[in-house]
Amino acid sequence: MTIPCIIHADLDAFYASVEALDNPLLKGKPVLVGGSPEGRGVVASCSYEARSFGVRAAMPMAQAMRLCPHAIVTPPRFHRYEEMSGKIMALFRSITPLVEPISLDEAFLDITHLGERGVPMTVVGRSLKERVKAETGLVISVGVASSKSVAKIASDACKPDGLLVVEPGQERAFLSPLPVKDLWGVGPRTEERLRAEGILTLGDLARQSDAWARQRFGKRGPELLALSRGEDHRPVLPEHEAKSMSAEVTFESDLSDPEAIAFQLSKLCLRVALRLAREGVKGRTVTVKLRLADFTTFTRSLSLPAPVSDAAAIQRAAQHLVSKETRPGRRFRLLGVGVSNFTGEGQLSLLES
Ligand code: DCP
Ligand code: MG
Secondary structure (H helix, E strand, C coil): CCCCCCCEEEECCCCHHHHHHCCHHHCCCEEEEEEECCCCEEEECCCHHHHHCCCCCCHHHHHHHHHCCCEEEEECCCHHHHHHHHHHHHHHCCCCCCEEECCEEEEEECCCCHHCCCCCHHEECCCCCCCCHHHCCCCEEEECCHHHHHHHHHHHHHHCCCEEEECCHHHHHHCCEEHHCCCCCCCHHHHHHHHHHHCCEEHHHCCCCCHHHHHHHHHHCCCCCCCCHHCCCCCCCCCCHHEEEEEEEEEEECCCCHHHHHHHHHHHHHHHHHHHHHHHHCCEEEEEEEEEECEEEEEEEEEEEEEECCCCHHHHHHHHHCCCCCCCCCCEEEEEEEEEEEHHHHHHHHHHC
16 A cells, blocks of 8 residues: 655745845844734744744734844735745646645645655655755745645644654654644644643543544544544645635724725735636635624625636625625724635646646
């Protein structure tokens, strides 16, 4: 039986690293990319120099500046990050067509074919890191394992500038001492519930029975147990097999002005259109995601008579949906746009290319 070989690659301090790449004065300095410290801005990305002061992503910018007063703050430049992301994903695809991007800066690569030919995984990982560095100037951390879940945990564990290969058969030993929160899908609430039961590490979790897990977490329980044991059979799905493409933004301060919302919407539609164009797909369903000031989150969808991929058409549909939800006094915290329900037409052109 063939053992799958899966890479999880994730750029180190992505936005902050791109800023340092474009402005050498920022190299080796604590860099924070995000909203302004005066507003309600948060840190989107921070260099490892800034992290040594305790700064973390999603932290309010004002708090980050208290921890690291000499940090350099710069606003995000999404187009530039998308451009770099495109370059890196193309590089990944030159190694295998089986690339599943998870976000702008991370992807799974199925390199089972190299494993079958006996190429050592450390060699593949090292050469991937070197190529990314040489061709883009950026640094990735790489985890290699027999499954997506273990590969992802491995790349997180070896950051920054890391390479970690978990050999087949060693999955459980690798996971066992790690805290439960390292598992993909275990958020603060699940972590707290597990802690209440005395379960702190993945090893603690792996020892429980399916019945125990089902009783506490329902259907998800046995799935969590399997992941804690390093068992994960999900395949790497290339993006054109993805079900949707989307982009979203959290505002620095909640928006209620319809014109301001329309402007943000237009930028999101452009980002989604870029991704659709890159993959050569069209979709018939446009969805908007809205989060109110009180964190209530909901989506609204519209199915169109014909598939679309251009920013203007996506925007017309998205704007129609959003306009029905805006009213005086209603403030929005987050806005997202997605296109799904991809058509045969787009898929066909993909196959042809
Ligand atoms: N991002 C964001 N807000 C967050 C987390 C991430 O806007 N709360 C953006 C900025 C990041 C990018 O996504 O640069 C990638 O996210 P990562 O979690 O991979 O974070 P980094 O790449 O910045 O750091 P690292 O991967 O080295 O931990
Ligand atoms: Mg990253």
